[in-house]
Amino acid sequence: MPEFSSASAYAASLPNIPDALTVPQFLLEPHRHPLSPTRPDNVPWLVDDESGKGICTEEVRQRTYNLANALHTVWNIGEDDVVCIFSPNHVDYPISIWAVHTLGAIVTHCNPSFNVEELVYQLRISQTCLIIAYSDFLPIAFAAAQKANISPNQVIVIPSTCGNAIFNAVTLDELIARGATSPRLFSECRLKPGEAKTKVAFLSFSSGTTGKPKAVSIPHYSIVSNIVQMAVHWNVIGSSSAPSVMAVGDVCLGVLPFYHIFGLIVTVHFMLFCGITLVVVPKFSFLNYLKSIIRHKVTHLYIVPPQAVLLCKHPAVQDYATSLKHVKFVLSGAAPLSGELIQRLTKVFPKAHVGQGYGLTETATTVTMFLPSQKIGTIGSSGTLLPGIVARVRKSDGSLASQGESGELIVKGPSMALGYLNNEQANKETFVDGWVHTGDEVMFKNGELYVVDRLKEIxxxxxxxxxxxxxxxxxxxxxxxxxxxxxxxxxxxxxxxxxxxxxxxxxxxxxxxxxxxxxxxxxxxxxxxxxxxxxxxxxxxxxxxxxxxxxxxxxxxxxxx
Incomplete structure (x- = not known):
């Protein structure tokens, strides 16, 4: 039967993917993966966009473990408990994720623009027991917690910079300080060989192919796998003869929402794995976005089509044009980008590699990316399959398509999610015998993926x-x-x-x-x-x-x- 896999010259066979590590162990512990570059101690992991304050390796580790200690000490958070993060991007967002994972618990992350009923829906489906909420959204968090039978004492606040009222909720900084001075009472989650493939890290909500949002169960192994797949695809280690476009000390602008799978896995976890500094931007404002690119000498941009439109057409871009030449990498995802916009982006960022990628929450996340050998990704293409991904294109008559024929994209690989939580009917439609039915109509041409249309109603x-x-x-x-x-x-x-x-x-x-x-x-x-x-x-x-x-x-x- 016709199947497609990566044809990239850079896509050697996948190295060993650890199957007994949690996400924070993979990123934070000294025995780094051989594909991970060494980050010098003075190269920050995270930088707050507004203040410019950076957090380096040792502080990242200590904040993670101290918060884990406090979460366990105060609320007894442990194996398979679910903690909801209800916040815009913040330097402590990844810290919160890794602290929860360190305890063997699960993170469900949601849009801070949700109203009370939307948040209640996610809290109930995920069976959340603790909420970490940004202070600006505490009224909604408390109202939703009450409806979901979560005690107000189980709401933690990430305080905003404007110092508004905190409704007597304990702050994340207070918990981290408490965890630092308290005896270490928790046992770090340690997995047996193969257990990372089933140990759930995230309950990420997606509408799947139809209907209301569903909780996608994503195990630790899926996150680790996708990081390794992207590291191989981009030849992250590089060499003198073939330097990588991902280099230690580069700077990525973290403006895509961390609650969205694109921002969560690609912007946060993959960039940090590569030794790249992530400048954390809480909210997208286009003029401030341009200023942040220049102020922090940003080299890497992950964008979505609306941002591409602004970069190509907003009159203010002309005022900053000569100051954007340090950008060397631009990748658009989440929805197809027109060829015209790709061409115009190359004029805005003349020194950058520019192209597209494709992925889903259900595939956790990236399935294709443009080739490292391309300065400009093939117009209209979403790139080639990452190493380890195998794809089929099924035509409407049930037969499998060949190159140049369109049909529904069906994929499998090490990063696929486990399925939808407690939704057997939806699982039968999307997760079938290890394959994910994407609901997208695509075709392959010269080994590259072209998204034609959506067969699903989403x-x-x-x-x-x-x-x-x-x-x-x-x-x-x-x-x-x-x-x-x-x-x-x-x-x-x-x-x-x-x-x-x-x-x-x-x-x-x-x-x-x-x-x-x-x-x-x-x-x-x-x-x-x-x-x-x-x-x-x-x-x-x-x-x-x-x-x-x-x-x-x-x-x-x-x-x-």
């Missing part, structure tokens, strides 16, 4: 997954909505925007037909019904259209196309 808005079924279910709660179909419409900045086709309740049909102002008012009410309940990227920014009926096939399923 939209990608600014790189975030939006399930039409979730929005439709909520819209049907509105008394004026008799039937509804949500689709994604193309948008240059966001990739896609949700558009709702609404069949209005028959009692209101005459009123909105005879009075255009009534129709406008109703559309506003329906849009507010969504914006009041959903995170911003799920809002109906593509608009609302009233129609007489939703087209359906003979079995009653909507015909979205």
């Amino acid at each position: 939209m990608k808005v600014k790189g975030f997954q939006v399930a039409p079924a979730e929005l439709e279910g909520h819209l049907l709660l509105h008394p004026a909505v008799a039937d509804v179909c949500v689709v994604g419409i193309p948008d240059e900045y966001s990739g896609e925007l949700p558009l709702a086709y609404v069949v209005v309740d028959s009692k209101l049909q005459t009123a909105i037909t005879n009075d255009p102002s009534a129709a406008v008012k109703l559309k506003r009410e329906i849009a507010k019904h969504v914006s009041d309940a959903k995170v911003q990227y799920k809002w109906l920014k593509g608009g609302i259209e009233f129609i007489d009926a939703i087209p359906k096939n003979p079995s009653g399923k909507m015909v979205r196309r």
Whole structure:
């Protein structure tokens, strides 16, 4: 049967992938992996964007172990407990992750823009017992904790720089200080050979192919594997004859959200593994983004299409053009980027390697990246498969496609997630005999992956997954909505925007037909019904259209196309 694997000249067979190490042991302990460059003691791991304060190797380790000690001492956090991180990017975000992992516990990370109900949903599905929340979002964290039957004493705060009220919650710094002065009472999680393949590190939420967000169980081995795969692909160790584009002392701007799988695995864990310093940016603001690139002499940028659009088209870029020449690597992911934008990015960053990658939460994470030998990734391509990844492309008739033929991408490899937590039906659809069914229509050409379309119903808005079924279910709660179909419409900045086709309740049909102002008012009410309940990227920014009926096939399923 036709299968595809990496054709990269750099993609030698994978070295040994440790299967008895947790993520922090792999990154922080002295017996580093042979592919990991040595980071000098004076090269920071993490730098706070605003203050410029850096955290070097020994401080990273001590903060991690001291926090682990406090979490165990105060709340008895241990094996398979779940801790939720509800925060924007922060230098203590990775520290919190590794402290939880050190105890054998599990991290579930979520969007700090969530409202109370969205956070409650994740807390309940993941069975969270402790919340680490940024102070600006404490009111939502406390309200959600109450609804999820989590004591307010089990909410820890990461304080913001503005020093706002902290609702009497204990701070992360206080816990780290306590852990440093208290006897070490915890036993570090130590895994048996092979156990890292099943020991869950993250419950990362994804909409999968359909429906409401699902908890994806990602084991430690998957994270470690994907780091090793990317290290081999990029020839991280390098040589005098073939230097790597990843070099110790380089600087990456950590602006992609750490709660998103792209930011979590690629920006945080892979960059730190490579000996690269991560400048942590809490919130994306384009003008500040440009200033941060220059101030910190950033060399590596991981971006999503909306950021690419701004970099190519925002007038302010011209003011900084001569100061961006130290950037040597730009990779776009989370959604396809047009060839035109790739070309324009090369003009903004004339010395940079520029291209795309592809991955999913379910594949934890990266499946393809452009080749190290390419200054500019092949236009329209998402790159070649990482070493260790095997792919099939299944056509609509069930047969397997050859080069140049399109169909659904199905992949397997060492980094695949274990499946969806407590969701057997969804697992049967996506995780089949070791293969992940991505729901994306692709083709391979000359060994490179081209994303043609999405077969699944999920939209990608600014790189975030939006399930039409979730929005439709909520819209049907509105008394004026008799039937509804949500689709994604193309948008240059966001990739896609949700558009709702609404069949209005028959009692209101005459009123909105005879009075255009009534129709406008109703559309506003329906849009507010969504914006009041959903995170911003799920809002109906593509608009609302009233129609007489939703087209359906003979079995009653909507015909979205």
